[in-house]
Amino acid sequence: MDRTVGPREALGAGIIALGVLAILMPLVADQISDTPATVLAGMSVLIGIFVIIAGLASFFVKD
């Protein structure tokens, strides 16, 4: 029988992807806009919101 994955692993993968995005943003911010500080500030807020949503989801996720 194949190994199975559930919502808990999915949530983990989503959080890892958000982390990768957070790491990547400082590396490309100066290529995206003339004002990288604005890009980073805005993206930090947005990524933070999604991490909070993921944290809340972790309370409710069931396998």
Add this chain to the structure above:
Amino acid sequence: MTAASLRTAPSSRIPLTYVVTLVPVAAALNIVGGTLNTYLKLPTFLDMIGTAVAAIVLGPWWGALVGIVGNIGGALFTGPVLIPFALVNVTGALIWGYGVRSLGMGATVPRFFLLNVIVALVNSVVAAPIVAFVFGGATGHPSDALTAAFAQAGTDLLRATFESSVIVFLADKIITGFVAISIIEALPPDLRRGLRLPEVAGIRPIALALLGTAIGVVIVVLYVLIVPPVPPPA
């Protein structure tokens, strides 16, 4: 079962092989759709079809993973401008995934249509500040002309960006959602076991995709006819 049939709730655990196979394929579908859209200069995006497929078939957070991987991968082809919009993809994945799998919003065509409208509205809320504050209202997308038209009419930049995003996203997400459903219907039965998807008697999945595409095209044509052509700001 009558016109719209409901199936049992989706199972929570999925074989790892499905995930390892479907996530990269869905991300590639996003990249291909987005790149084609860029080259054809369509007033849509078409970069979330894979996200919708993964979110509905595998689950919302797998869809979020596909969205981020797809946008980062797409950035290799079209430049880093795509990377901030990964969060728009994540939003769509969460709404499509939870909407269909937890709230039963995919059970009938009208409910699924409503779900796509909700995705478009929430995506506009997330995308508008990114376009307005990060890119100054212009990303090089054909919708910049619409934003410029609203801005010239006296609307402030954030509101103009939001209004143009709503129109473009409405067309894009309706097309995306219904094309995703037709792709899901074509997947092996094991992958869609337990999913509650729109299944109208006598209508094949491809007809659903055509219906969604037709509605999206009508929205695009309406906005092209209504809004006077304005060149995007330099």
